[in-house]
Amino acid sequence: MSQENIKRKVVTKDKEQRYYEKNGPDINIMQRMIERKMNFFGHMCRMQDERLIKQVGFGIMHGKNKRGRPKRRWTDDLADWCNKDICNLYTLAMDRKKWTHLVKYVVDTNGH
Numbered sequence: 290m291s292q293e294n295i296k297r298k299v300v301t302k303d304k305e306q307r308y309y310e311k312n313g314p315d316i317n318i319m320q321r322m323i324e325r326k327m328n329f330f331g332h333m334c335r336m337q338d339e340r341l342i343k344q345v346g347f348g349i350m351h352g353k354n355k356r357g358r359p360k361r362r363w364t365d366d367l368a369d370w371c372n373k374d375i376c377n378l379y380t381l382a383m384d385r386k387k388w389t390h391l392v393k394y395v396v397d398t399n400g401h
Contacts, residue, residue, distance in 0.1 A: 320396045323370060327392045330367055334382035370395050 336343045346363075354360075364375050371378060371391065382388045 316396075320399070323399055324392060324396045326363070327367065327370075327395060330364070330378070331382040331385070331388045331392070334379050335385070370399050 333343050333346050338344075367378055368375055373381075381391060
């Protein structure tokens with residue numbers, strides 16, 4: 290094994306250790322997924338409007354939809370978990386402190 294591979298493994302293990310020390314070992318995979326998704330949504334909301342990732346994430350496609358059941362968007366999960374619409378979540382995400390509290394609350398109440 291090269292020196293670089295060993296260093297990378299140590300850094301990754303240290304990050305995981307700090308995460309579990311902060312959040313406790315009883316957090317399950319669903320709670321971790323909810324937390325990561327909500328943190329990324331908050332990050333996207335606070336980005337500048339010109340960023341391509343923000344345009345793709347919040348963009349609206351024009352044209353006709355196919356027949357059948359509507360497609361599920363990734364923001365639909367956020368609305369379900371928080372019991373709020375995306376516009377309210379967007380304004381909440383602009384305040385980092387409030388958003389952090391909301392993320393912790395949603396992770397605790399969902400993902401059992």
